[in-house]
Amino acid sequence: MAGIRETLEVGGARLRGAGSESPRLDAELLLGHVVGLERTSILAHPEAPLSDGQLERFRALVERRAAGEPVAYIRGVKEFYGLALAVDPRALIPRPETESLVELALARVRGALSAAPRPAGTRPFRVLDVGTGSGAVVVALARTLGRAGYGEAVRFTASDRSQDALALAVENAVSHGVADLIDFRVADLLDPAIEVDGPIDLVVANLPYIPSAVLLELPVAASFEPREALDGGPDGLDLVRRLLVDLPRVLVAGGGALLEIGADQGETAVAAAAERLPGWPATIHPDLAGQPRVLSVERPGR
Numbered sequence: 001m002a003g004i005r006e007t008l009e010v011g012g013a014r015l016r017g018a019g020s021e022s023p024r025l026d027a028e029l030l031l032g033h034v035v036g037l038e039r040t041s042i043l044a045h046p047e048a049p050l051s052d053g054q055l056e057r058f059r060a061l062v063e064r065r066a067a068g069e070p071v072a073y074i075r076g077v078k079e080f081y082g083l084a085l086a087v088d089p090r091a092l093i094p095r096p097e098t099e100s101l102v103e104l105a106l107a108r109v110r111g112a113l114s115a116a117p118r119p120a121g122t123r124p125f126r127v128l129d130v131g132t133g134s135g136a137v138v139v140a141l142a143r144t145l146g147r148a149g150y151g152e153a154v155r156f157t158a159s160d161r162s163q164d165a166l167a168l169a170v171e172n173a174v175s176h177g178v179a180d181l182i183d184f185r186v187a188d189l190l191d192p193a194i195e196v197d198g199p200i201d202l203v204v205a206n207l208p209y210i211p212s213a214v215l216l217e218l219p220v221a222a223s224f225e226p227r228e229a230l231d232g233g234p235d236g237l238d239l240v241r242r243l244l245v246d247l248p249r250v251l252v253a254g255g256g257a258l259l260e261i262g263a264d265q266g267e268t269a270v271a272a273a274a275e276r277l278p279g280w281p282a283t284i285h286p287d288l289a290g291q292p293r294v295l296s297v298e299r300p301g302r
């Protein structure tokens with residue numbers, strides 16, 4: 001009977017041969033999924049035997065990964081901002097760099113809500129997550145702010161053009177206990193259909209920003225994700241430009257937007273904002289790796 005160590009060696013070698021960039025980690029995650037334990041737990045028991053059924057399931061999952069399917073879709077779960085989110089091909093797999101967008105949004109909301117006492121009856125601070133996909137950003141924000149006691153003071157809207165993605169976002173909001181804080185809308189960017197009961201203080205968006213031609217060069221795993229979650233047009237910024245144009249219609253004076261961009265798009269994004277929103281300060285914020293990652297724009301006023 002094969003044990004965990006030997007099985008991981010065989011699985012890792014198969015995935016290395018198939019071109020995985022992280023063959024050993026992939027094998028560990030897949031075996032953990034099969035036996036129903038965290039990766040660290042299986043590593044702590046390298047000699048533990050596996051049943052024939054477990055071995056068969058593991059081999060089948062390794063073959064799916066060898067064919068290019070992302071580990072997150074095979075396991076059906078991805079960690080994002082400390083939360084286990086359900087993921088499947090209805091939506092993009094959340095990326096670690098998007099946690100920078102969450103951090104910036106949290107700082108902004110906390111800053112606004114703690115700047116001055118809010119008299120009873122003050123309208124809630126409204127956050128709109130455009131292109132919510134799996135709901136990663138809005139669920140992380142709602143969970144964090146809800147736990148910090150801001151639950152009553154903030155309201156969220158999450159939108160996507162994809163009904164399928166939105167259904168997954170609802171599932172994630174329900175499983176993390178924040179569905180009652182979020183309105184979900186199917187909409188094309190800031191289409192008037194999105195308008196909520198009040199003005200919006202903060203727009204956050206991780207829209208598709210990969211140039212169409214670059215899509216062909218991505219690892220095969222990306223071909224399992226929805227194309228409409230990745231394709232940002234000729235230079236990647238088509239959707240960002242369209243969103244910028246409509247911001248004056250939805251944002252309150254003093255409101256702002258935080259938009260994720262590619263590491264090489266900072267200058268182009270700032271120029272696009274300056275052209276479409278003259279007089280609105282535009283800034284690029286780096287991610288944890290020091291790469292340009294988020295464009296912020298501020299509506300003057302207040």
Ligand SMILES: C[S@@+](CC[C@H](N)C(=O)[O-])C[C@H]1O[C@@H](n2cnc3c(N)ncnc32)[C@H](O)[C@@H]1O
Pocket residue numbers: 091092093094095098130131132133134135136137159160161162165187188189205206207208209228229230239
């Ligand atoms: C890069 S994914 C980001 C998903 C999620 N926010 C995240 O960070 O993991 C972009 C999302 O934007 C959505 N999208 C693409 N075009 C859109 C449009 N015109 N209006 C609204 N959503 C759009 C896609 O369906 C996809 O879910």
